[in-house]
Amino acid sequence: MNYQPNILASTLASKKTYRFATFFPEPASDVSYWNKPLIGVKRAFQEIQQYGVEISNYQFKQSEAKSFKNTAEEIMKNPPDGVVMAPFFSREARQFIQQLDENNIPFVFIDSNIKDCEKISYIGQNSYQSGALAGKLFNFSIPGNASILVVHFAKEMDNQNHLVQREKGFYEYFKENDTDKQKSLITLEITNPADKSFYRQIDQVFKKNPNIKGIFVTNSQVYRIGQYLEKNNIEGIRLIGHDLIKENMEFVKNGTVDFLICQRPEEQGYNSVTSLFQHTILKKEVANEQFTSIDIVTKENIEYYKEFN
Amino acid sequence: MNYQPNILASTLASKKTYRFATFFPEPASDVSYWNKPLIGVKRAFQEIQQYGVEISNYQFKQSEAKSFKNTAEEIMKNPPDGVVMAPFFSREARQFIQQLDENNIPFVFIDSNIKDCEKISYIGQNSYQSGALAGKLFNFSIPGNASILVVHFAKEMDNQNHLVQREKGFYEYFKENDTDKQKSLITLEITNPADKSFYRQIDQVFKKNPNIKGIFVTNSQVYRIGQYLEKNNIEGIRLIGHDLIKENMEFVKNGTVDFLICQRPEEQGYNSVTSLFQHTILKKEVANEQFTSIDIVTKENIEYYKEFN
């Protein structure tokens, strides 16, 4: 018939309790990117805790596949009723997934995806498109025959696969939209960003290529280039990077960074938990892929992208 | 003490039922802007109906203050427990608010704001900033000494006050960032957009100002200019407008419209209802102003701004 169970009465009667585990990279500091998904997780928790949901937050080191593996084992010592994870290390993630499957524990992915497995949902950005968007913004805002420097901070704290996809989308954009190859793209790999000796590397690139009118940083460390430009009093360069972390925000506000391409990490965290809740407690269907929007943040609209906290 | 009432048990026991009223402009068609807030309202309803919430949707004609007044009276014949309204006609809205106050009925504003009254919350965009953002996008993407045509569809279906604020922000941006007044701004008022005779008006403006490199449409009717440009095979003009309605989306996808500045109307609808719910049923505090983000939508990221439906 048309029977709709009363979920309130149901959870009240069955004093059942659920425990979800989140499994994210450890933030480097308290202004780092990976604090943001946790803000969304907390918000979701506040809304659903009355349904008897608890949440345990686990972390791994972004530079150590082994720490992913170790913490995964720790999680399985006290198996939760659902897992939200950022599957950075695909081999270790697959091992973990196998254990979850064996224990019938549902899981959702956040930030990165693993395609061929029985996840409840993937929540994150389309990195390829975000790279293409960066290409578009440069193409619109610098002269036809200018050069663009693509800076790739290699030892950074992001998932490498994302960066590859972003660069791919970026280069592909120019292949398709700059068919007579007026613009030239110069790539620079910086392996040790914390050490400011990379300033000299950039100096040299500028000397060789005086026509550089734009710099694209493929991850959230665009503030390091902002520091470089300000220190050397270089103006008239379009600077585009990623992610609304605190260090980047001041450079957007003072105009050194022109565009920041962002992905709503708080919303990703929030949606990852509520998706697990929908599936596990409410027994409702959850979309298998939930792409978050690719936001263009500037000096003029940055005020309205500070998400809930 | 630290007593936290169990809201589930509470709503289960008190078979109390709540009725909220929404009071929005009547959409001109089923692809118009004002359908979108209702999508968010429906989504919110699905989540909170188990708490005994019902929602009645009322509408007024955007061109008739009288229809606002009449429907407001109808609403008060069967007073709801909360109201979400778009206070387009400030005089009539104030009269309605007075009645709500007398009956102790809480209300939230969506889309437009009235400042000096006891609303639970205002949910909407900062229109001034969205105008400034349009200015920035032109300033970045057209040559220094070009002209920009500002098209103002006067008899359009939006709240006039928004348009005024947007234009203000737009002009102010150039006042501040184009201090040597290289760029010239030309304003064109079009009073009867449905009649394509306005094409000749634009023809004339183009003849007089051959250096026009950008067109800014202050509302969602940018597709009409897109139609004009395509019909006349005019290329190389930056075209920027507002709102992710169906007619505009195809022009973004084919590149005729370069940027669409948007305001997440579904999210506004959703948040307006959940804010009323928070206040009325959960007795929680609600932020007095909830500005939604000012999104920049392009061919490259439009795919990820289709909100839930």
Place this chain on the structure above:
DNA sequence: CTGAAAGCGCTTACAG
């Protein structure tokens, strides 16, 4: 005005 009892729509442990 106060306080004990009934009941909201379910689940679950238990008697048969």
Place this chain on the structure above:
DNA sequence: CTGAAAGCGCTTACAG
């Protein structure tokens, strides 16, 4: 295996 009873944490109508 089946079905009636107790109870989840509250609210409300009602007896005193």
